[in-house]
Amino acid sequence: MTALEDLPYTITDHDIVAEADGMRVQVMTIGAGEEVPWHYHTVVTDVFVGVEGTVVIETRAPRARHELAPGSHCVVPPMTAHRVSGKDGRGCRVTLVQGVGEHDFNPVG
Numbered sequence: 001m002t003a004l005e006d007l008p009y010t011i012t013d014h015d016i017v018a019e020a021d022g023m024r025v026q027v028m029t030i031g032a033g034e035e036v037p038w039h040y041h042t043v044v045t046d047v048f049v050g051v052e053g054t055v056v057i058e059t060r061a062p063r064a065r066h067e068l069a070p071g072s073h074c075v076v077p078p079m080t081a082h083r084v085s086g087k088d089g090r091g092c093r094v095t096l097v098q099g100v101g102e103h104d105f106n107p108v109g
Helices: none
Strands: 013-020 023-030 035-040 045-052 055-059 064-068 073-076 082-086 092-099
Touching: 023 035, 023 082, 045 055, 045 064, 055 073, 055 092, 064 073, 082 092
Parallel strands: none
Antiparallel strands: 013 023, 023 092, 035 082, 045 073, 045 092, 055 064, 055 082
16 A cells, blocks of 8 residues: 555644555545545546535546535446545645555556
8 A cells, every 4th residue: 555654745633533455544634725636547447425524536537527415426447537625725634545556656647
């Protein structure tokens, strides 16, 4: 798994809930104006569950925009470019389940 300190972006908080071979569960706090920039993962699937505020998950190929209220979820499969932010630049919190497999973070321009 890519270590959180090695990720090429900064958000307010990453709180690891659980981590094991090929799996990670974390709660991310994305502050106002912050985002997880466009990227993709080679083998892991991301499952996002809204916790607080409105979380926006945007994808390319297929191009889509998912707005997650608390309790709603979105699945982003491997090799799908995506980014994560709060709606209209506001802050939000989201639970992220990643796996199964080797985690990587591949930036997309």
